[in-house]
Amino acid sequence: MNPQSSQADINQEIEAAAQQPGGPQPKIDYAAYRSSVLRHPKQPLQLVDPESVELWAPAFGHRDVADDEADLTIQHAGTPLGERIVVTGRVLDGDGRPVANQLIEVWQANSAGRYRHQRDQHPAPHDPNFTGVGRVLTGADGTYRFQTIKPGPYPWRNHLNAWRPAHIHFSIFGTDFTQRLITQMYFPGDPLFRYDPIFQSITDPKSRELLIAQYDHDLTTPEWNTGYRWDIVLTGSHRTPLDLEETA
């Protein structure tokens, strides 16, 4: 692959891939995202009925996650720079049941678009008061809630002048092993969406929208924070409804 592809080249590839019928999940064979070329299986996935341990998810509890890990703005002596936001929503399985008492992990760049990670060499400032890592357990109705700082967009080296839309990484567990999901939450109206091969690897526009949080003025509080709502639907559980009730 030519590391010096232009944005125009990438746009053409995104456009071409959008013409091929795709499902609601990202295409794992998506060359516009250069790092994917050698890292996706070429053989079809083998369909199997899940059994034993695959019918259950690992359990997490208050021993695993402290309450204050859901607030990314209080992890240091000072207040982080940037737009303070609340992100909240519900985690549901594919049949609409809440995913209760389950772990969500998040990580993100700071307001300047810099990760607190050795490998991030983007010359934007670190924020000594922001690490960008949080954890939370969902409540009985599947609700989660974080307070954080709105992340900035940042450049990467997929092609010349490549920029990622602002996003928060989410790691989510369901009620069975097969529902495991790691994805990215985006912000509404981001001008970088159309240029980003990671976001565009989901070729179905309606499915892409599922990763975009909604601004919600009811979550905005006076003189403190703005608010975003993002509900997360997982795939369906393979256990029977009776099994699921027994574990509730």
Added chain:
Amino acid sequence: MSAAPGQTVGPFFHLGLAYPQMNELVPPANPRAVRLHGRVTDGEGNPVPDAVIEIWQADPLGRVVRRPGSLRRDGWTFTGWGRAATDPDGLYSFATLEPGPAEPGKPAFFAVTVFARGLLDRLFTRAYLPDDAAALAADPLLSAVDPARRDTLITKRVDQGLVFDLRLQGTGETVFLSYPRLRDAWA
């Protein structure tokens, strides 16, 4: 309801996903501890130094334990779940107990999830224990896969435990799995 699409774990996952003893389901000094380890490679056979491997398994008696405590290991509670990041050589390693069969005559396996920079959605697979040839021969999944690829799902015994390599693409590509409700999500 439409399931949310996955996205790559990206290059900065250590920030959000790493925590102490994440790959030690039991302390390595535990006399029953076994080392499950392997290398993650790409389509040219090069190591993948930025992958995350998660395992989820039954206990040695074949029971699915559902105890919290994976993020704050106390050294005594076996939770059945762990996470490892690959090193610069693409190597990952877990200290764990060998899972038992879910029922007599079934082969025991680790359920495995793979994430990586460059991988746009997670992959699932199984890592079977190699010992019970009759149980392996009777297993529906191992019977269904191309015989030439079957061994990619079976761990190998070495001095220090079990080896399970993950080849994301190309020669010796690991068999990765889908499940009925995932296929439903495409409807």
